[in-house]
Amino acid sequence: MNRLETILAHKQREIEERLQTVSPEQLERDIQETLPPPDFREALRRPPGAPVRLIAEIKRASPSRGQMAPIANPIELAHCYQQNGAAAISVLTDARFFSGSLEDLRAIAALPHHPPLLRKDFILHPIQILEARAAGASAVLLIAACLSPASLRHLMAYAAELGMSALVEVHNEAELEQVLTCQPEIIGINNRNLRTFEVDPYTALRLLPLIPSPMIKVAESGIHTPEDAHRFADAGFDALLVGEALVTAANPGEKMKELIGVVE
Numbered sequence: 001m002n003r004l005e006t007i008l009a010h011k012q013r014e015i016e017e018r019l020q021t022v023s024p025e026q027l028e029r030d031i032q033e034t035l036p037p038p039d040f041r042e043a044l045r046r047p048p049g050a051p052v053r054l055i056a057e058i059k060r061a062s063p064s065r066g067q068m069a070p071i072a073n074p075i076e077l078a079h080c081y082q083q084n085g086a087a088a089i090s091v092l093t094d095a096r097f098f099s100g101s102l103e104d105l106r107a108i109a110a111l112p113h114h115p116p117l118l119r120k121d122f123i124l125h126p127i128q129i130l131e132a133r134a135a136g137a138s139a140v141l142l143i144a145a146c147l148s149p150a151s152l153r154h155l156m157a158y159a160a161e162l163g164m165s166a167l168v169e170v171h172n173e174a175e176l177e178q179v180l181t182c183q184p185e186i187i188g189i190n191n192r193n194l195r196t197f198e199v200d201p202y203t204a205l206r207l208l209p210l211i212p213s214p215m216i217k218v219a220e221s222g223i224h225t226p227e228d229a230h231r232f233a234d235a236g237f238d239a240l241l242v243g244e245a246l247v248t249a250a251n252p253g254e255k256m257k258e259l260i261g262v263v264e
């Protein structure tokens, strides 16, 4: 099994357990009592001449890096991201491989005037989108490598029904071609191959010209230096998704300024 297959096998089991314990009706009632979440898509849109947007990620660990940062207080880190101009915050909610949780997301969603939150997980079933919305997320990640075109379309429609956005992630031309038939509003190009966890920073630059212009384009993974940020910003990406470089920085707020400060 490659790394992605191992993760997905585990995720299927986790979803089966969740379906035994959570009540969709209760989640729907909870949602009715909350305000609609802030608009993720609008937060990422970059008008001509404006600086590139930054999606700052809360990430403790990953299969490729192991434990990266303890992040004992995710609310404090989210607050720092908010103070330093994050357009949105990505919260890894997978526990087994990334040491995250839906609790992290819920706690951050309680911050006043927080930026839109993305549930970053391996989403295979609508219950995960319902849980994300109930926890306060504005958006979910949908990974083309994990989903058939039919299930991608179904999950995108369900997110829209709940007033949420979907960040649809691709890693190569074939995935992009499939995904474009579903007409997503936001496409993320992951420089990291989830089957091997290797990063090739040219992936996003190579695929960018193949994306029709009204779609919002996000470059993901392996962005560490101002030069990296500059390269993707100049190429025309609306937003950059950055995890490791921020969570391992001695001063994540300074690191954010360093990354977005260099782009005009």
Ligand SMILES: O=P(O)(O)OC[C@@H](O)[C@@H](O)c1c[nH]c2ccccc12
Pocket (backbone or CB within 6 Å): 057, 059, 120, 121, 143, 169, 190, 220, 221, 222, 223, 241, 242, 243, 244, 245
């Ligand atoms: O830590 P990095 O290299 O800055 O990467 C962030 C983000 O792109 C990465 O966490 C990610 C992108 N797509 C994913 C899918 C699943 C898990 C994680 C990811």
